[in-house]
Amino acid sequence: MRIDVSLLPVLAATFMLxxxxxxxxxxxxxxLGESNIPVRIKLSIALLLTLIxxxxxxxxxxxxxxxxxxLLVLMLHEIVIGIVLGATxxxxxxxxxxxxxVIAQQMGLGFVTSIDPTQGQQGVLIGNFLTILGVTLLFATDSHHLVIAALNDSYAIFAPGETMASGxxxxxxxxxxxxxxxxxLQLAAPFLVFGLVFNIGLGVLARLMPQMQVFFVGVPLSIFAGFLIFALVLAAMMGSYLDYFIGVMHDMIPLK
Structure with missing residues (x-):
């Protein structure tokens, strides 16, 4: 019994591409591409998707x-395509x-920062919260499957070996x-309106009552009202973000 192994080098090269x-x-x-996720987990997921x-x-x-x-040019071409899809x-x-x-600036919390777990660097606290919540919702609603679908359909848009249109x-x-x-900016639109109205009101109050320390009254009131508005519009904000993410992924999937 003879086993033909002549296809193994070609198969191995195709696997690497x-x-x-x-x-x-x-x-x-x-x-999946966060800095705090171990590289072995990323490689395991990439290998599993490659086998599929x-x-x-x-x-x-x-x-x-x-x-x-x-072969090296073709591999570089594949890496660039993967970077374009992942970066998008x-x-x-x-x-x-x-x-x-924008929300933090309008609420007066622009100076409150913490480490962004998705980037591994300093970021505004509210922005970090929204980012973590957004990533959680992507997996909770199975929207990350659209990314995998876009990767699968990328072979119809960027065929291997063809010159990629830089334009x-x-x-x-x-x-x-x-x-x-x-x-x-659209997600933060309610807070832009709130900040404008609130600061105009403080300005009018300062002119009507010059002896009043407007700053000591305005800062805690701004934070309280900002969090109240944030709690009311958070669900609508994240729903709009999910619609935006799904729209971006559908733009990367060709019509069949």
Whole structure:
């Protein structure tokens, strides 16, 4: 009995190419690409997804083991595609940080910072809370499956070996950053209105009662009213964010 092993080198090269695209995306994917998640867990998830996607897209790769240069170029191409997809999903979390920063400034808590567990650096406390809540809701509502679906359908948009349209990638990145900033301001819109009205009221009160220490009255009242509004609009804010995230993921999935 003879076993044909001639396909093993090609299969191994194809596996590494699929792993390059998936691994790059997993390292940036919201909820999985966080700095406090062990690298072994990230690699395990990337390997598991590679084993799932390999039989589906194996025929899309045309591997030439006679030319190492073309193989390295193809791997670099796959890594760039994974980074583009992962960064597009990652930038959606920036909307929550923008909203948190605006809300904190309007409430008078802009100086209160803590370590952002998703980035491993200092961030506004309310922004960190919204980011953690957003990641939790993505997994609770199974919205992270859309990221995996976008990765699977990326082979229809970015076929292996084809030249990637740099203009389309730049347009995708521009739209993603612009949408994140716009959604962040829209989520914080109630607090922008609150801050405007509240500060105008304090200004009028200071002119009517010059002897009154407006600052000592305004700061605790601003924080109390801000948290009250925050509790009332939090559910609507996160619902709007989930709709935004789902919309971004659907833009990455081609129509069938």
């Amino acid at each position: 699929v792993f390059a695209r998936i691994g790059a995306m997993v390292m940036l994917m919201p909820g 996607f390999l039989p589906l897209h194996r025929n899309a790769y045309h591997v030439d083991l006679q030319s190492m240069t073309s 999903a990652r930038v959606t979390l920036a909307a929550l940080q923008v909203a948190g920063s 389309d990638v730049a347009a995708l990145a521009t739209r993603a950053f612009a949408a994140a900033f716009r959604i962040g």
